[in-house]
Amino acid sequence: MALPALLLFALFALVPMAIVIYLSFTRWDGLGSPAWAGADNWREALTSDVTRHALWLTVKLMVFSWIVQTPISLLLGVFVAGKQRYRALFAVFYFVPLLISTAAIAVIFKNLLDPNFGLGAALNLPVLGQDWLGDPQLAFYAVVFVITWQFVPFHTLLYQAGARQIPASLYEAASIDGAGRVAQFWHITLPQLRYTVVTSSTLMVVGSLTYFDLVFVLTGGGPGYATRILPLDMYITGFQSNEMGLASAISVVLVVAGLVVSLALVRFSGFSRMRSQQAGM
Amino acid sequence: MSAISHAPSTDSPGISPQDEPPPAHPRRNPLTSLRRANPLGASGGLLWLVIVLVPVYWVVVTSLRTREGFFDANPLSVPSHPTLENYRQVLDNDFTHYLLNSTLVTVGATLLTVGVSFLAAYAIVRGTSRALRWAFSVFLLGLAIPLQATIIPVYYLIAKAQMYDTLGAIVLPSAAFAIPLTVIILVNFLRDIPDELYESMRADGAGHWRMLWSLALPLSRPALITVVIYDALNVWNGFLFPLILTQSPDKRTLPLFVWSFQGEFTINVPAILAAVVLSTLPILVLYVLGRRQLIGGLTAGFGK
Numbered sequence: 072m073a074l075p076a077l078l079l080f081a082l083f084a085l086v087p088m089a090i091v092i093y094l095s096f097t098r099w100d101g102l103g104s105p106a107w108a109g110a111d112n113w114r115e116a117l118t119s120d121v122t123r124h125a126l127w128l129t130v131k132l133m134v135f136s137w138i139v140q141t142p143i144s145l146l147l148g149v150f151v152a153g154k155q156r157y158r159a160l161f162a163v164f165y166f167v168p169l170l171i172s173t174a175a176i177a178v179i180f181k182n183l184l185d186p187n188f189g190l191g192a193a194l195n196l197p198v199l200g201q202d203w204l205g206d207p208q209l210a211f212y213a214v215v216f217v218i219t220w221q222f223v224p225f226h227t228l229l230y231q232a233g234a235r236q237i238p239a240s241l242y243e244a245a246s247i248d249g250a251g252r253v254a255q256f257w258h259i260t261l262p263q264l265r266y267t268v269v270t271s272s273t274l275m276v277v278g279s280l281t282y283f284d285l286v287f288v289l290t291g292g293g294p295g296y297a298t299r300i301l302p303l304d305m306y307i308t309g310f311q312s313n314e315m316g317l318a319s320a321i322s323v324v325l326v327v328a329g330l331v332v333s334l335a336l337v338r339f340s341g342f343s344r345m346r347s348q349q350a351g352m
Numbered sequence: 353m354s355a356i357s358h359a360p361s362t363d364s365p366g367i368s369p370q371d372e373p374p375p376a377h378p379r380r381n382p383l384t385s386l387r388r389a390n391p392l393g394a395s396g397g398l399l400w401l402v403i404v405l406v407p408v409y410w411v412v413v414t415s416l417r418t419r420e421g422f423f424d425a426n427p428l429s430v431p432s433h434p435t436l437e438n439y440r441q442v443l444d445n446d447f448t449h450y451l452l453n454s455t456l457v458t459v460g461a462t463l464l465t466v467g468v469s470f471l472a473a474y475a476i477v478r479g480t481s482r483a484l485r486w487a488f489s490v491f492l493l494g495l496a497i498p499l500q501a502t503i504i505p506v507y508y509l510i511a512k513a514q515m516y517d518t519l520g521a522i523v524l525p526s527a528a529f530a531i532p533l534t535v536i537i538l539v540n541f542l543r544d545i546p547d548e549l550y551e552s553m554r555a556d557g558a559g560h561w562r563m564l565w566s567l568a569l570p571l572s573r574p575a576l577i578t579v580v581i582y583d584a585l586n587v588w589n590g591f592l593f594p595l596i597l598t599q600s601p602d603k604r605t606l607p608l609f610v611w612s613f614q615g616e617f618t619i620n621v622p623a624i625l626a627a628v629v630l631s632t633l634p635i636l637v638l639y640v641l642g643r644r645q646l647i648g649g650l651t652a653g654f655g656k
Contacts, residue, residue: 072560073479073487076472076531079464082489083528084497087505094504101507143614147400150393154527166647169409170635172589174607178614179411182621190410193427220403228647252390280498287624290609302500309504310596318504325501333496 088326095317101315108316116320124296125304126324132300133279133332135215136222139336140275145268148230149260162231165224173221177288180217204290207297214286214298221285222278226271234260245267253342273336280329301325415439415626422622438626442613447630449602450609454588457605458521461587465528465534466580470572472531473538474564478550488539494532503596510597521597522605526590530583537582541575542568577645586648588635606631 095112097105116122151162168176183190186204191199203213241259250258283302286292292299292307299307302325309318410427416434417425425431477486505619506525507516515521545568569576594605604612611630614624639646 072475073472073484076468076535077487077490079468079524080494080531083506083509083525084494085490086500087502087509089496090505090508091502094508129470143400146393146396150390150397153390157394158397161401163643164401164405166639167404171628171632171637172591172607172610174591174611175631178610178624178628179407181614183407183410184623188423188621190406190427220407223400254379261451277496277498281500283500284595284607287591297494302498305500305504315504322501322504325498329496329498348467 086142089320091319091326094157094316095323097316098253099315100313101309102313105316112316115317116324121299122301122304122321124322125299125301126328128299129280129301129328132215132218132282133276135211135220135273136279136282137275139215139219140223140226141268141272143219144226144271145230145264147223147227148232149234149256149264151227152189152231152234154332162227165227167224168221168226171221173284174288176217176221177285180213180220181289183286184213205294207294210290210297214282214289217285217289218279218282222275229267229271230264233264237263251293269336273333276332276336277329280325280332301328399562411625411628414622415629417622419620419622438620438623439630441623442627442630445609445613446601447609447627450604450606450633453519453603454605457526457590457594458584460519460523460586461526461530462580462584464523465530465583466576468527469531469534469538469579470569470576471564472535473542474568476535476539477542478560478563488535491532491535491542495536497509499529500592503592506593507596516597517599519603522590522593525593525597526587530586534583537570537579538572538575541572545571555640578648581642581646585635 094105096108096110098108098111099105147165151158151165171179177233181204182188186192186200186202186205189200190196191201201209203209237260241263242255243257247261280302282300283306286298286300287305287306290298292303301321304323305318305321307317309320406428412426413429413431414422415432415438416436418433418435418437421431421433472491476484495564510516510521510525517523549567549571550563553567558566589607590605591607591611594608598604598608601612610627613627617623
């Protein structure tokens with residue numbers, strides 16, 4: 072009975088892994104037949120400044136989106152886990168970005184951040200009115216901001232669910248001992264949320280390899296190479312420059328990066344131990 | 353049935369703001385100490401609310417402006433002469449066709465994913481063979497495979513199978529990539545159905561298929577709702593597979609429509625934003641109808 076699911080998944084996820092490795096040793100324009108090219112693509116991929124820069128940008132995006140998103144969603148999640156009605160109302164609206172498709176979000180911010188007729192320009196706000204997407208120095212941070220806007224709601228939900236399950240008795244005991252709100256946060260809330268932090272961080276970090284569609288629509292990798300992350304480098308190389316062999320080599324780098332990051336997270340965070348404690352995720 | 357109401361994570365209480373606290377602490381508020389006024393938290397929460405809502409509000413009011421009004425007015429003011437002209441323009445651009453494609457792809461991929469995943473989850477939970485345990489590990493590992501990295505070989509396969517530029521070309525890989533998480537969530541849920549229920553059915557002479565159909569399936573309703581919503585939302589908003597695996601406009605889905613529409617109407621911002629609103633509307637309607645399930649669905653399997 073497990074066979075249909077296994078076959079479908081294998082056909083589109085496991086078999087492609089083998090094919091992509093094969094293709095990375097061929098020259099192929101996407102239309103004709105792939106021709107054997109030996110290690111040419113690999114030599115090029117590993118020495119190309121563009122691809123190295125893309126890898127570096129991907130890591131940078133991973134780190135920045137984690138640093139920005141984690142504190143915001145942690146604090147918001149703990150905040151909305153409380154009981155007052157107004158928090159419930161907040162939570163309803165926090166959720167809205169999750170309903171909008173990534174393409175639509177990118178289109179919204181592309182127009183909102185436009186230096187000529189965007190929100191900042193029209194309101195004469197010098198800070199907001201900068202050429203966020205056209206300035207190579209700023210474009211990266213604009214991307215981080217839009218990612219934060221899109222994904223903080225999801226992680227807030229995770230932290231809210233986690234914070235709701237912290238036993239009240241811990242807070243009562245701390246109150247009796249005279250611990251203030253900040254002390255309670257550091258000594259009870261944060262340690263109790265450690266598994267949620269790991270879950271959320273894992274999803275954030277692995278997810279940051281998949282910001283392709285957002286960056287593709289928002290900046291197309293530009294200006295110049297300022298936001299050309301690895302998946303985008305792969306797409307442009309393969310589907311715009313028609314160098315599928317080289318793009319396949321970049322894909323393999325992407326898979327390896329994904330696996331390394333996942334394994335590192337599992338290893339260093341105790342995610343596997345957590346899993347066995349809970350009998351599953 | 354009572355066993356199910358205690359099942360963890362999938363339908364876990366405390367996810368929706370209106371939910372009661374978890375059953376383990378029925379009469380207690382888990383964050384009693386935070387009942388006191390929390391000005392710092394409230395102002396932070398309010399700030400984020402502004403960050404979330406200002407763009408949304410801007411999109412809605414701008415989509416109601418005339419083209420001239422867009423350049424003249426304060427961008428955050430309510431339009432003095434609101435117009436639906438932009439919406440008409442979007443609908444004239446074959447919007448309903450893209451809507452239909454998105455619906456077909458979403459329904460097809462979701463049914464396929466949840467159908468095969470449910471069978472697999474049942475087999476993994478009830479079966480005893482090593483092969484099934486191995487299959488479960490494959491799905492766990494599958495979570496780590498970035499979809500982007502497989503797009504070239506998937507394109508190669510779809511082209512070889514002569515499926516390029518069909519709706520099926522979007523359905524199959526979208527379904528395939530939704531399978532690992534769907535199986536894992538369903539497995540975790542099915543594990544909590546007590547063995548005794550199966551045993552008593554077996555005593556009545558029921559085979560695997562009957563137990564699956566008249567015991568596991570009805571009891572799994574909450575988990576099934578969760579994965580249906582989660583998978584449907586992902587497929588509906590999917591961008592990469594339609595971008596790479598289709599070409600002609602009559603095979604494309606809503607996210608692609610929004611993207612190509614803004615490419616064509618670069619200078620007509622109100623029309624672009626009307627397209628954004630229209631493409632989000634179907635999900636928004638579903639959200640209003642099933643908010644609890646939707647929020648539960650998005651956190652299912654991830655809550656502590």
